[in-house]
Amino acid sequence: MKVLERKPLSVWRTLNLDGFLVGVPHYPEHVDESYWDRDAERMATAGFNTVRMAEFAWHIMEPHEDHFDFSLFDKAIAGLAKHGIKTILCTPTATPPRWLTAKYPEVLRVDANGRQASHGSRQHCDTTSPVLRRHSQRITRAMAEHYRDNPHVIGWQTDNELNTTTSESYSPSALIEFQKFCRAKYGTIDALNFAWGGDFWATAYQTFDQIVFPQPMNPSFSSPGHVQDYHRFLAFATALFQHDQVEILRATNPAWFIFHNLGGLVDIDFRGQFGQDLDFIGFDIYPFLYDEMRRGGGHAITQAFHLDQCRAYSGNFIVPEQASGLGSQPGFSSSVPEPGEMRRMAMTSVSRGADGLMFFRWRPAHFGAEIYWNGIIDHDDVARRRYEEAKQFASDIRKIEDKLLGTTVRMDIAIAGADFDNQEAYKTYAIGLPSPMQDAAHLHRACYEAGIACGFIHPEDDLSRIKALYVPHWVMWKEEWSKAVEKFVADGGTLILSAMTGTRDDNNHIIRTQAPGKALAELSGVRVHEFGPVSAPGADGLFTGFREGGIGSHQPSPRPAATSASRKYAYTIGNRQLEAGHLYEKLETSADTEIIGRWSDRFLEGTPMLTRSRHGNGQVYYLGTYLTAPLAEVIRELLVSNDVAAPLVQDMPNGVEVSLREGGGRKLLFVLNTEHETKIVNLPAGTDLLTGKAISGATELAGYGVLVIEQPV
Numbered sequence: 119m120k121v122l123e124r125k126p127l128s129v130w131r132t133l134n135l136d137g138f139l140v141g142v143p144h145y146p147e148h149v150d151e152s153y154w155d156r157d158a159e160r161m162a163t164a165g166f167n168t169v170r171m172a173e174f175a176w177h178i179m180e181p182h183e184d185h186f187d188f189s190l191f192d193k194a195i196a197g198l199a200k201h202g203i204k205t206i207l208c209t210p211t212a213t214p215p216r217w218l219t220a221k222y223p224e225v226l227r228v229d230a231n232g233r234q235a236s237h238g239s240r241q242h243c244d245t246t247s248p249v250l251r252r253h254s255q256r257i258t259r260a261m262a263e264h265y266r267d268n269p270h271v272i273g274w275q276t277d278n279e280l281n282t283t284t285s286e287s288y289s290p291s292a293l294i295e296f297q298k299f300c301r302a303k304y305g306t307i308d309a310l311n312f313a314w315g316g317d318f319w320a321t322a323y324q325t326f327d328q329i330v331f332p333q334p335m336n337p338s339f340s341s342p343g344h345v346q347d348y349h350r351f352l353a354f355a356t357a358l359f360q361h362d363q364v365e366i367l368r369a370t371n372p373a374w375f376i377f378h379n380l381g382g383l384v385d386i387d388f389r390g391q392f393g394q395d396l397d398f399i400g401f402d403i404y405p406f407l408y409d410e411m412r413r414g415g416g417h418a419i420t421q422a423f424h425l426d427q428c429r430a431y432s433g434n435f436i437v438p439e440q441a442s443g444l445g446s447q448p449g450f451s452s453s454v455p456e457p458g459e460m461r462r463m464a465m466t467s468v469s470r471g472a473d474g475l476m477f478f479r480w481r482p483a484h485f486g487a488e489i490y491w492n493g494i495i496d497h498d499d500v501a502r503r504r505y506e507e508a509k510q511f512a513s514d515i516r517k518i519e520d521k522l523l524g525t526t527v528r529m530d531i532a533i534a535g536a537d538f539d540n541q542e543a544y545k546t547y548a549i550g551l552p553s554p555m556q557d558a559a560h561l562h563r564a565c566y567e568a569g570i571a572c573g574f575i576h577p578e579d580d581l582s583r584i585k586a587l588y589v590p591h592w593v594m595w596k597e598e599w600s601k602a603v604e605k606f607v608a609d610g611g612t613l614i615l616s617a618m619t620g621t622r623d624d625n626n627h628i629i630r631t632q633a634p635g636k637a638l639a640e641l642s643g644v645r646v647h648e649f650g651p652v653s654a655p656g657a658d659g660l661f662t663g664f665r666e667g668g669i670g671s672h673q674p675s676p677r678p679a680a681t682s683a684s685r686k687y688a689y690t691i692g693n694r695q696l697e698a699g700h701l702y703e704k705l706e707t708s709a710d711t712e713i714i715g716r717w718s719d720r721f722l723e724g725t726p727m728l729t730r731s732r733h734g735n736g737q738v739y740y741l742g743t744y745l746t747a748p749l750a751e752v753i754r755e756l757l758v759s760n761d762v763a764a765p766l767v768q769d770m771p772n773g774v775e776v777s778l779r780e781g782g783g784r785k786l787l788f789v790l791n792t793e794h795e796t797k798i799v800n801l802p803a804g805t806d807l808l809t810g811k812a813i814s815g816a817t818e819l820a821g822y823g824v825l826v827i828e829q830p831v
């Protein structure tokens with residue numbers, strides 16, 4: 119597999135590999151050698167070309183400090199290579215061995231209650247620790263040098279799902295690193311005190327070494343500026359931890375590709391150094407777990423939602439771990455994909471930007487904290503339906519690979535995403551409102567269900583290929599983005615700004631001018647006169663207590679019983695009256711601003727809630743409230759009726775999803791049945807690349823069936 123030139127981060131970036139990786143994470147250390155050859159043979163028969171290994175095997179590769187033994191993996195790699203299977207190795211730093219944590223206990227994480235992490239699971243060590251960093255560099259260098267000239271090792275994964283168990287540390291060494299970070303960022307203590315608001319509650323410091331962590335509720339709330347910088351620090355430290363490894367790997371063999379497998383994006387700023395260091399993003403997909411974690415109303419749409427967010431960071435990606443069957447650890451369990459569903463979920467990943475995919479995992483473990491986590495073959499070493507589906511997927515990929523690689527995912531309606539500062543700024547002070555991703559989920563769903571190409575994009579990215587950009591109340595709007603979106607609108611784009619956008623600065627201070635700030639007010643023709651939270655539709659009282667992680671954790675936790683007097687307002691758009699959710703803004707409009715929707719009761723009655731102003735060849739909508747499911751549908755219909763966007767497939771039946779990959783003079787329409795019943799779909803003309811059959815008009819799609827239709831360009 120050749121590694122091609124790496125382009126800058128962009129949602130429109132394709133993978134810089136000249137082939138599609140198909141395979142499995144593999145743990146040869148979990149069975150004796152008598153299994154190995156048969157494993158490799160069956161992988162080759164399935165059509166796999168790659169395995170990923172060694173992410174939890176530090177104790178095997180370095181049984182004692184500075185004594186390395188790579189013989190197990192040498193043999194495993196050679197055995198797989200005999201069957202044509204290449205290896206991706208991982209730095210094993212998610213599980214430092216016991217000799218290390220015993221001799222250097224200062225590398226263990228400390229939680230907010232001062233409890234030091236124990237050895238015996240994983241991610242117990244503190245990535246901010248300089249001592250851990252030294253050991254991470256040592257093991258990375260030893261592995262890299264040992265495998266430098268091994269032709270079967272083609273690339274690397276750094277660590278494993280950094281920050282998914284926890285990202286925080288309150289250890290004494292983390293505090294010193296945090297103080298250093300603050301000194302480098304602010305230079306003077308006065309600058310820091312200004313940023314964090316030191317004159318509020320006497321929180322000012324006299325020196326950098328007086329700085330403390332923003333301890334959650336110890337005893338009360340910390341300043342949003344302080345909290346924001348703590349999370350910026352964690353992201354900085356995570357990037358630095360990875361950077362050490364990347365530097366060593368690149369210097370040792372520049373022909374290797376390097377990625378990280380993300381499980382979420384907690385305290386990782388992928389568009390910053392973390393992502394810039396890598397060749398591409400790896401994103402682990404467990405759709406059934408999202409349901410178990412109550413993250414959002416159906417595993418099919420939630421998978422699409424996660425993939426669409428993930429793509430916004432850096433474009434096409436690989437899926438290093440795609441769920442195969444039952445997923446479980448002692449504290450939770452998922453339900454099981456039905457026959458055909460594992461392949462369908464994998465094809466959904468491809469349809470939304472995966473240019474490589476591995477099923478988790480080759481064989482399930484017989485021991486340890488994941489004995490009920492299924493693999494491709496079963497505990498008794500028999501290959502059953504999941505093996506057959508993986509084999510089918512590999513053969514599907516071979517049929518489409520040449521046409522697929524080099525294409526990107528079409529996006530007509532884009533939602534602003536992939537911004538670390540806005541994700542964090544929300545969490546520092548949510549005023550009981552939904553997060554940007556909770557809000558965005560409504561518009562994403564409305565588009566997904568109608569078959570409209572929708573995804574996420576950062577405002578710094580190339581906006582010229584999208585038709586509309588929705589900004590889901592990004593409080594920390596940057597000046598330079600206004601210029602980019604103004605150009606996008608002048609060139610004919612549609613911008614939809616939602617309430618609260620642009621209301622805080624970089625320090626998390628509320629801006630000192632009237633919202634939404636000068637540039638956005640000029641662009642939208644709107645100024646905010648006043649605002650206030652309202653109940654969610656159907657709820658009594660306000661939502662509170664949001665805990666937002668990274669990608670996908672967008673579920674509010676409602677207060678058990680309403681304690682505040684409920685405030686409900688409605689608005690009217692055209693002939694529809696809807697109940698407002700979460701927030702009202704009372705708007706002042708410029709003379710030439712068109713009023714599309716108005717508040718319809720009490721003191722707000724008759725005032726604008728949805729406006730439009732023309733700008734160059736485009737238009738700017740301002741939405742003085744947050745999305746609800748019905749409002750998102752109204753916005754979608756508005757865009758469709760104004761010819762801003764159109765469904766890829768008309769009148770899609772429920773449970774069918776579509777996505778278009780295009781580029782290089784090709785158009786591949788993916789049509790996927792996410793349910794077990796057969797559906798009839800009315801399709802545009804083209805050829806199904808999986809069967810070679812011509813398709814046009816009403817077409818039967820079997821339960822969990824997939825079509826990849828090449829359309830005329």
Ligand code: GAL
Nearest residue numbers: 278279381402439478488491
């Ligand atoms: C991922 C992780 C794997 C394995 C898998 C199933 O989050 O990277 O190591 O734990 O989940 O739990």
